[in-house]
Amino acid sequence: MHPNFDLKTRAHAYYVQNHFQVFQDMPKVATSWTECLHEWNAEGKSLPVVDLAFSSLALAIFARFQNCLPAATEACKSYLRLLQHMQTCILNVTSGDADAKEIDAYLLGAHFMARYESFVQNYGNKADLESLKQTKVWYHFDGAAAILKLWYDNRYRYTPTSAINQTRRTLIKSCLLREQPLPPWLSDGSIFGEMGIALEFDRLIIRSIRIHHMYLKLKQALEDGGSIAPELGSLINKSRLLQQAIEDWSTRLPSKWAYGRHTLAESRNFSQDRFYSATIFTCERPSYSAVWNAYYATRLLISHTRLRILDLAATQLDGTYRQETLECLSQLNSSAESLASFIPFCLDHVRIRSDGMSKASIEISNEPFKPYLASLVVWPMSIASSLQKLDPAQRQWFRSALFHVSSASSECLLAYAMSDFWALR
Numbered sequence: 001m002h003p004n005f006d007l008k009t010r011a012h013a014y015y016v017q018n019h020f021q022v023f024q025d026m027p028k029v030a031t032s033w034t035e036c037l038h039e040w041n042a043e044g045k046s047l048p049v050v051d052l053a054f055s056s057l058a059l060a061i062f063a064r065f066q067n068c069l070p071a072a073t074e075a076c077k078s079y080l081r082l083l084q085h086m087q088t089c090i091l092n093v094t095s096g097d098a099d100a101k102e103i104d105a106y107l108l109g110a111h112f113m114a115r116y117e118s119f120v121q122n123y124g125n126k127a128d129l130e131s132l133k134q135t136k137v138w139y140h141f142d143g144a145a146a147i148l149k150l151w152y153d154n155r156y157r158y159t160p161t162s163a164i165n166q167t168r169r170t171l172i173k174s175c176l177l178r179e180q181p182l183p184p185w186l187s188d189g190s191i192f193g194e195m196g197i198a199l200e201f202d203r204l205i206i207r208s209i210r211i212h213h214m215y216l217k218l219k220q221a222l223e224d225g226g227s228i229a230p231e232l233g234s235l236i237n238k239s240r241l242l243q244q245a246i247e248d249w250s251t252r253l254p255s256k257w258a259y260g261r262h263t264l265a266e267s268r269n270f271s272q273d274r275f276y277s278a279t280i281f282t283c284e285r286p287s288y289s290a291v292w293n294a295y296y297a298t299r300l301l302i303s304h305t306r307l308r309i310l311d312l313a314a315t316q317l318d319g320t321y322r323q324e325t326l327e328c329l330s331q332l333n334s335s336a337e338s339l340a341s342f343i344p345f346c347l348d349h350v351r352i353r354s355d356g357m358s359k360a361s362i363e364i365s366n367e368p369f370k371p372y373l374a375s376l377v378v379w380p381m382s383i384a385s386s387l388q389k390l391d392p393a394q395r396q397w398f399r400s401a402l403f404h405v406s407s408a409s410s411e412c413l414l415a416y417a418m419s420d421f422w423a424l425r
Contacts, residue, residue, distance in 0.1 A: 011059045014066065015058035020037075025288075047089075060075040079113075086106075093147055094150065148167050160192050242302055264362075280350055301387075348365060350364055374411045
C-alpha cells in the first residue's frame with residue numbers, strides 16, 4: 001500500500017489482500033472463482049482480457065473502500081479498454097480455432113465484468129433494483145453460456161479447467177434464479193470436470209433444480225385451470241427421495257471436514273446481529289465449512305420446493321399430505337438453524353481456543369470480519385433469505401446478516417438483501 005507504487009498496483013494489492021484470498025485446502029465441492037484465477041496465474045498465463053477485467057474490478061473496489069476518486073476514474077478507463085479487447089476476444093473464440101487458453105480468458109473476463117457491473121450499479125441503498133430475470137448482468141452470463149456451449153460441442157479437443165467447471169456452476173445457479181429450465185447439455189458434470197464427492201453433490205443439485213422447475217410448470221398449469229393431480233404424487237415422491245439422498249450424501253464426507261458444536265454461555269452478551277442463537281458450529285478450517293454451507297443451502301432449497309409441491313397437493317388431494325407437510329417444514333427450519341450456526345465461525349466472529357488438555361472452546365471476537373470471508377456465506381445466505389416458506393424470524397435474520405456482509409465486502413447484494421426481488425417461488 002506504499003504511496004510510491006502506482007495506483008493500479010496498490011488497487012491490486014488491496015483487493016487481493018482484503019477481498020480475493022484463496023482459502024487453504026478448499027474442497028473441490030466448494031471451490032470458487034478465486035481458485036480459478038489462482039490456477040490461471042500459477043500456470044503463468046496472461047491475456048489482456050483477464051488482466052483488464054481483474055484490474056477494472058480491483059480499481060472499482062479500491063475506489064469505493066479507500067475513498068479514492070482517481071481509482072474510480074481509472075477503473076472506468078480500464079473497463080472501456082476491456083470492452084474493446086473483449087470484442088476481439090469473442091471473434092477469436094467463436095471462429096472455431098480458439099485454444100483452451102483463449103476460452104478460459106473469455107470466461108474469466110466475463111465473470112469479472114459481471115462482478116464489476118454489479119458492484120458499480122448495485123452497491124449501496126440507493127441502487128436501482130431490477131428484477132433478477134431482467135438485470136443487465138445476465139448479458140455476461142449469456143455470453144459465457146454461448147462460449148461454454150462452443151467448448152462443449154468441441155470437448156474432444158479440450159481438457160476441463162477450473163474456469164470451465166466454475167462457469168458451469170455459475171450458469172446452473174443463474175438458471176435457478178431466473179427460473180429457467182436447465183439446458184440438457186449442462187446436465188452431466190463429469191464432462192466439465194466434476195468428480196468424486198463433488199460430482200455426487202452436483203447431481204443432487206441438478207435434481208433439485210429440475211424438481212423446482214417441474215413444480216413451477218405444475219403451478220402454472222393449475223393457475224391456467226388444468227388438472228395436476230396425476231403428476232403431483234410422482235413429483236412429491238421424487239422430492240422425498242431427493243431429500244433422503246442429500247442427507248445420505250452428507251454421511252460420506254471425509255472425517256476431517258466434520259464440524260463441532262459449541263454453546264455460548266448464557267452469561268455472554270452476544271449480538272443478535274452476529275449470532276442467530278447460542279449454538280455455534282465450527283470446522284478445523286473455514287474452507288471445510290464452505291461444504292456444509294453449500295449442503296444446508298441445498299437442503300433448504302429442496303425442503304422449500306417440497307413444501308411448495310405439498311401446498312399444491314393441499315388444494316387437490318384433501319389433506320392427504322398434512323403430516324408430511326409438518327415434517328418438511330420442521331426440516332426446513334432445522335436446516336436454516338444449522339446454516340445460521342455456521343455463519344459466526346465463517347466470518348471469524350468466534351475463534352476456537354484449545355490448551356491441548358481440555359475440550360476446545362470458543363471465544364467471541366468483536367473485530368470486523370475480513371471482506372474475503374463473505375465468499376464463504378453469501379450464496380447460502382442468499383438462498384435462505386429468498387425462501388418465502390421459511391420462518392419469518394429466521395428469514396429476517398438471514399436478510400439482516402446478508403445486508404451486513406454485503407455492506408462490508410465486495411459482494412454485490414446489498415440493494416437486494418432486504419427486498420423481495422431475490423425471492424424464489
